[in-house]
Amino acid sequence: MREFPFELALCAHLEATTDRLVARQIGGGVRAPSNRIIDVLCVEPGPAFDARTKLTGERIPAAAIESEVGVGRARYWRSAFDTSPEYAREVVDRAVEIGFFERERRGGREYVRQVARYPDWFGRLVGIENKPDLGEPGDLRTQLRKDVSLALVDEVVLATESYVTRAHLNRIPEEVGVWRFDAGELEVVREPTPLESDEAGTELVEEHAGRTDVRVVSADEKARRRRRMAERAYGKGWRTYEFPACAEIAPREGGLPYCRWKGRVVNPARCGADCPGHDPADPAEIDLDAERDSRTPWVADPAGRARRQAGLDRFRRDS
Template sequence: MREFPFELALCAHLEATTGDVLARQIGGGVRVPSNRIIDVLCVEPGPAFEARAELTNERIPDAAIESEVGVGQSRYWRNAFDTSPEYARKVVDRAVEIGFFERERKGGREYVRQVARYPDWFGRLVGVENKPNLAEPGDLETQLRKDVSLGLVDEVILATESYVTRAHLNRIPEEVGVWRFEGDDDEKEIEVIREPTPLGTDAAGTELVEQHAGKADVRVVGAEEKARQRRRMAERAYGKGWRTYDFPACGEIESRNGGLPYCRWKGRIVNPVRCGADCPGHDPSDPPDIDLDFERDSRTPWVGDPAGRKRRQTGLDAFRTEE
């Protein structure tokens, strides 16, 4: 199976068999997040997950979470950020738009506060690297060694459709767990070949930033930096999910298993980006009428339309204001 359909099928299976928040293609570096992209990130809900779900269905900007904007007292927006006014303005507007901040005007100034305290809402993070065909591993070993040495996620898993030999296992770090995910489209199962070893997420890690012939740029990443990036990854996953595609305008396409783009003509899950008029089976039509947010809401702990925690004010003195 091609990597994109394999990834979607694995996400659908994990969604049906776990209570995790799942997302695809999440930056897994610290100094340079895009230097390592995690194929599938599994975010385990923590005890305060419901409080997070009540806030907003969107990703909350990291700068809004780390700002001096609190719950019980409003602050003049410019004084709440240690950044440029232009960037702070964008963060405030976005936080208000998604319902994390509320604002009022007093004396010609704008004041903001959080509608509710940001909760410690997630537990373990598990990163899954997809490689359906181990005969074409690419840079697999280097990618997995990056994950293990940095220790940003709690566990690292290699998922494949290939038969896994001892030679395969010897070429990847022993801390990496291995799944074989295979079967018919409607009856795929995970066979655990090797259990992962938990990584030291609460200790410093080593990040490979750049690699050249005979030279590698390596940085030590502290525990606090890792904790901040873990929160950013979890937030990104919460807001993004894994259904990040549109269905193509083709009569052969239908939705299966909660939003997988299945092509009847090809008899398999397809990558919508590669669908078009140049396909011999293309049947021009409107895209299937699928609400992917509804599919996610009905199948996962994520809440598509939360009631929110915003409190209506009866006057300007409804909460204390910092002058």
């Protein structure tokens, strides 16, 4: 199975069989977040998850959460941020837009406060590396060693469609769990070993010929990054695609993009007029947010809160 359809099928399965929030393509580094992208991130609801669902269905910018803006006395917006005025302005506007901040004016100045205290809403994070075909492992071993060494997530799992041999298991870190996922059935080949996510870790930042640059990442840095990852996953989910303008593409259970001409789930971003089966038509009508809302604990439109779909490139500092 191609990696994209495998990833979507696994996400749909995890969403249907667990109470975890499932998201795709989440930055999994601290000093260099984009150096490691986690294929699938599962976020377990924490003690105050219900309070988070009442705030907004969107990702809350990290700068808004980490600012000096609280729920008590409203603060002058500029003095509440340790960043450039331009970025602070952008963050305030976005936080107001999604309903996390409310603002008022006094004497020509703008003041803001949180509408509710930011809750302790998530528990364990599970990072999943997808490799449907273990016959083409690429740099799999190095990628998994990065995850284990940094221990930013609580567990690391390798998901594959291949039959898993002892030789395969011996080539990956022993802390990594292994799942075989095939035809909608998930078999746990090896349970993951819990990682020390609340302690300092070591991050591989850059590789050169004959040299590898690493950085020690403190427990506090990891905690901040974990919150950003959880927020990113909360707002993003895994249905981050749009249906193409082709009559052959129709939604399957859970909103999977199924191509009748090819007889399988496809990557909609690669659909186009150059496909021999392309049949121009309006895209299939489906509300992917509604699909997620109906199948998970996530709430798209909390009562009384604003919601507007944001582009995926908004607030890149949080990604």
